[in-house]
Amino acid sequence: MPADLHVHSNLSDGTHTPEELVELAKEAGLTAIALTDHDGVGGIERAQNKGAAIGLEVVAGIEFTTEVPKAEVHILGYFIDFKSPKLLETIKNIQEDRVNRIYRIVEKLKALGVEITPQDVFEISGKAAPGRPHVARALIKKGIVPDFRSAFYKYLDFRAPAYVSHYKLTPGEAVKLIKEIKGIPVFAHPQISACDDLIPDLLADGLKGIEVYYPGYGPGTIAHYKQLAKKYGLLLTGGSDYHGLDSGREVRLGDITLSDGLFKKLKDEHLRGN
Ligand code: AMP
Ligand code: ZN
Numbered sequence: 001m002p003a004d005l006h007v008h009s010n011l012s013d014g015t016h017t018p019e020e021l022v023e024l025a026k027e028a029g030l031t032a033i034a035l036t037d038h039d040g041v042g043g044i045e046r047a048q049n050k051g052a053a054i055g056l057e058v059v060a061g062i063e064f065t066t067e068v069p070k071a072e073v074h075i076l077g078y079f080i081d082f083k084s085p086k087l088l089e090t091i092k093n094i095q096e097d098r099v100n101r102i103y104r105i106v107e108k109l110k111a112l113g114v115e116i117t118p119q120d121v122f123e124i125s126g127k128a129a130p131g132r133p134h135v136a137r138a139l140i141k142k143g144i145v146p147d148f149r150s151a152f153y154k155y156l157d158f159r160a161p162a163y164v165s166h167y168k169l170t171p172g173e174a175v176k177l178i179k180e181i182k183g184i185p186v187f188a189h190p191q192i193s194a195c196d197d198l199i200p201d202l203l204a205d206g207l208k209g210i211e212v213y214y215p216g217y218g219p220g221t222i223a224h225y226k227q228l229a230k231k232y233g234l235l236l237t238g239g240s241d242y243h244g245l246d247s248g249r250e251v252r253l254g255d256i257t258l259s260d261g262l263f264k265k266l267k268d269e270h271l272r273g274n
């Protein structure tokens, strides 16, 4: 049975608890999920405990948001040592800046005549690291915009007027950190970043895989990335990037999966001492 290797919990910007995700995966007939919260690992132990109790493998994962001048790039890490002090220190720095950034976004919104408070956003993000999706939900809740799409289009998108950047690693730094903590670094949803030209440098840093199966990727896209994977000797991965059903996305857990054979290749790479 297949594995969904790209899943977010409410410890980042998903809507389900780690335990709920494991239950949903079991119900969907999956054998494994990877919990890949953005810049965070707080849900892994909880998901693994639940997985051990009901018989579902939970791969320790993370999804780093990284940046180069021309694009935002997401780097997935699989089978990471999620207790590594170096990892936890890096995450702490990123998360602190995410909190500060909410104040800066709220200031920009205020200048645009939109009145929400940082508190409105923190009420929604709860214990999670706050991000733009939480701001979007606050804007919807206040009746300022009707839906996610308009929240991003009008205010929050990269080129929209209330966009604020936050402290990030570069893709190369993320790849090296994941290697250092015994994980397998993977280029996430490469079509969104549209910078295949970064791959040779990332290979030198230790990149091992590329996310070829992803929502919305048609046969042409999959063929393109499979061919790149072959050229560079990269492993293939895939997943749904599930964030929950009322998260503003339509994909369900397990909609996109990785076959047993390809999952085994990833695991073998991990067992070889990665
Ligand atoms: P942040 O990490 O706070 O910058 O927020 C990034 C997250 O916002 C992404 O992971 C997506 O879930 C969401 N997002 C980014 N752009 C859009 C968009 N145009 N429409 C809906 N959600 C978006
Ligand atoms: Zn997300």
Ligand code: FE
Pocket: 063, 074, 188, 189
């Ligand atoms: Fe992503």
Ligand code: FE
Pocket: 006, 008, 063, 241
């Ligand atoms: Fe994701």
